[in-house]
Amino acid sequence: MSRESILNAIKQNQPELSPLPTEVDFCFEDINPVEKFKQVLEFIGGKLHAVSNYAEAKEYLDSVMPPAGQWITAVPEFQDHAAFVEPGDPHLLENVDVAIIKGHFGVAENGAVWVTEELMGARALPFITQHLVILLNKNNVVPLMQQAYQLIADKEYGYAAFIAGPSKTADIEQSLVIGAHGPRSLTVILTD
């Protein structure tokens, strides 16, 4: 058991207490959140489509997503369109083609969407699916990460993630390839 000896060594060796900076929420950027969000999201390989209601969203998805595949959703309003995700063994999600979930909010500066596990239905779903669709209300886009963490602050979750674009890699000679292990595409549907 090394706990005590490690903690003791640390206690002895750490320097005199220096204060935490009081201000971390600074913001000097004048950002039009939705504009910037769209621009950055497309830059990082995601797609953005604006609709005025869920019916339009469904119509749009029907026109762009693989029709025959397995569609799964964690959004109750989409149950007529995709199977509702069941809790349980994540391995059952192995062959999901399209996953439709909701996001809490987007971050303009980096195109990320904050999603907690209740919105995922299953933690594995946004990663194991071939194509990921996130529904986001257009009023819920904040400019910077500072505002994002103000919203998250003391929220409770077991697992949560910022998702920014489709899975990607540039490990082979720095050539960007979309679709490493996770989704081959990310579509954010902006609703009114």
Place this chain on the structure above:
Amino acid sequence: MSAGKDHAALAQVFNNDENRVDWHDETLWFVRAKRDRASHGIPDWELLRETASQIKHNVLSNMHNYLVQFEENALTNGIKIHWAADAAEHNAIVLSILKEKGIDRMVKSKSMLTEECHLNDFLQDNGVEVIDSDLGERIVQLAKEPPSHIVLPCIHKKKEEIGDIFHEHLGTAAGESDPQILTETARQHLREIFITRRAALTGVNFAIAETGEFVVCTNEGNADMGAHLADVHIASMGFEKLIPQRKHLSVFLRLLTRSATGQPITTYSSHFKKPRPGQQMHIIIVDNGRSIQLGREDFRNSLKCIRCGACMNTCPVYRRSGGHSYHTAVAGPIGSILAPNLDMEKYADLPFASTLCGSCSNVCPVKIDIHDQLYKWRQVIVKNGYSTKTKTAMMKGMTLALSSPAIFNLSGKAGRLALRYIPFAVNNGLNPWFKQRDMPTPPEDSFTDWYKKNRKGEKP
């Protein structure tokens, strides 16, 4: 892999292929240029760096309390906590967790700490198969090499070489080197691994004392694919990964990838707070020399490092000598500060593998005084008698020359004369600077002489 060889000798091996050196240099400079564009794109960059550095300073000064707080919160969240004094204990803990569950195959997402601990070799020797799932890591693993860069593990490999590796191990067509096709092949191969492994190990980018959660950043989603499909998730972290509060992530996540690759954020910034129902989650908190470094006043700032790799991408020596020449898990400028702390004799060469140009310190998102620390290590190493004979003699000569204007002038004169009339005296193996370059033709006059001639009457 390079027993007994020092950085200069290993760099020479890399330098034998001049085209590769140029290519390596340019590729990393391209990444560095992306970092510049990203950092210049946000107006509060310098304030972010300063804030990050101060937060980390507070962490170092209050590490004991934050660790206790983190442990308590993580335990409440249902995570099991282990403490490892060194690499051996870390590896033994991983093995015991797997043994207890009867698991002999594990999938791993990128973790430089497990490289530092040589976990893969240890587990393999103990009958456990480990597959690295980050594409770059998988490539070097198949090539039986360590990563050469902390963020870009196979940056030293050309796509044709990767094509050959995939042809041999994953059955792609001979001569196939298209990154798209190779990545798709790896995707299929690794998907099968994710689906079938019951244990996944990930690194930790940030651990939050206030909440007991930890954050893992990847672009590929491999940490998540592994962890969410496994019954057991083991996370290995050096204790310096702690930050005080969740809101501090806003500062670090803004800095990390902009510094690393010029991206605004990684594709996935995953916050693990509790195991999912039915899953076991473990965190191994590792010391392995870090508490000693914490006690070294001149070097403790190196523990602020968030492993973005910017100092490597910008380092003129790293770019031209390749990561493997550093013969340690973390290469480049920051690795050259961290390694001598673990074993001063073995890594005595590394602080000398730098031009001290300061570029590393300029790009560091947490404002570590990297080049100053390299300089300080040189002094410690010489004082402790670990430097090579030639370096010690040269350093002594330099100290002497720099300490007296008379000797400085005289040795300058002697140097210029030597270069002019007996260039072989400096263009030889004793002078490492001569490698890869010819010594310059010396000027007629020294600067002092020139100044006297041309600026008469002004004070030099």
